[in-house]
Amino acid sequence: MELTLTQPDDWHLHLRDGDMLEAVVCHSASHFGRAIVMPNLKPPITTTAAAVAYRESILKALPANINFTPLMTLYLTDTTSTEEIKFARRSGVVFAVKFYPAGATTNSQDGVTDIFGKCLPVLEEMAEQNMPLLVHGEVTNPDVDVFDREKVFIETVLQPLVQRLPQLRVVMEHITTKDAVRFVESCKEGSVAATVTPQHLLLNRNSLFQGGLQPHNYCLPVLKREIHRQAIVAAVTSGSKRFFLGTDSAPHERQRKECSCGCAGIYNAPVALSLYAKVFDEAGALDKLEAFTSFNGPDFYGLPRNTSKIKMIRTPWKEKRYHR
Secondary structure (H helix, E strand, O other): EEEEEEEEOOOEEEEOOOOHHHHHHHHHOOOOOEEEEEOOOOOOOOOHHHHHHHHHHHHOOOOOOOOOOOEEEEEOOOOHHHHHHHHHHHOOOOEEEEEEEOOOOOOOOOEOOOOOHOHHHHHHHHHHHOOOOEEEOOOOOOOHHHHHHHHHHHHHHHHHHHHOOOOOOEEOOOOHHHHHHHHHOOOOOOOOEEEEHHHHOOOOHHHHOOOOHOOOOOOHOOOOOOOHHHEEEEHOOOOOOOEOOOOOOOOOOHHHOOOOOOOOOOOOOOHHHHHEEEHHHOOOHHHHHHOOOOOOOHHHOOOOOOEEEEEEOOOOOOOOOOOO
């Protein structure tokens, strides 16, 4: 069986920097035409100048025969200025701003501590500049159960934010719950959207523990119950324009995953596109795959769809281990 698709894009990707960047960028660039690149480096990408420099590093690391466009983002902090947002919009390099609640995930310690008290002027400027806000949707209150953090975030942060700034365009990243599906579907189309990862379509929280602790299935937001996985599969295979591909591919050195306090993140770039196709095929919705992988994302961002095509061929393949 063969399937021809418009060249897909990845609307949520971690490429890291240095040797890690050079090791992994080709795996994304060989499948995707463009990618929204996350800014949570050390130090984080908080300025347009830093985003431009990071973009040059990515382009330099690409193989010569691959055409791949990194779409850069800024890391929102309590001290981000409205002038920086204006500069970012004028740059033609920065396409969104990422909101990490402080402490929510990898390298998020510099994230936002008070979105309404300290960041409201910046969010208002983003709405004015038509700059999307990309949201890691989890509260970090230690009293909230880790499996409930997305639901509580929607109730206490995201819903009030959308109500207060309805003109701000928001992407809820890597959604994991039926609550997130319902929230996105309740919002105005074209105003709020969501990215979905292959792991949250294929795995539930049992996958963390079956046969022993499985560190390579640990990511944030953490995998949820089967009822949530099924709700996300139903949403993305329905043909809704509100959901699009975002792998959240997040590489770590093996020794930092397989240790007493392992890092969160699943590296899926080499196989992500095949896994999405598997999900849509098993749902009897291969006719909806191209919109999810190739149309909904650029349409939301106001960018042209890719014109090149790729061909997918159903063949057996074996797992490959990438050692660092």
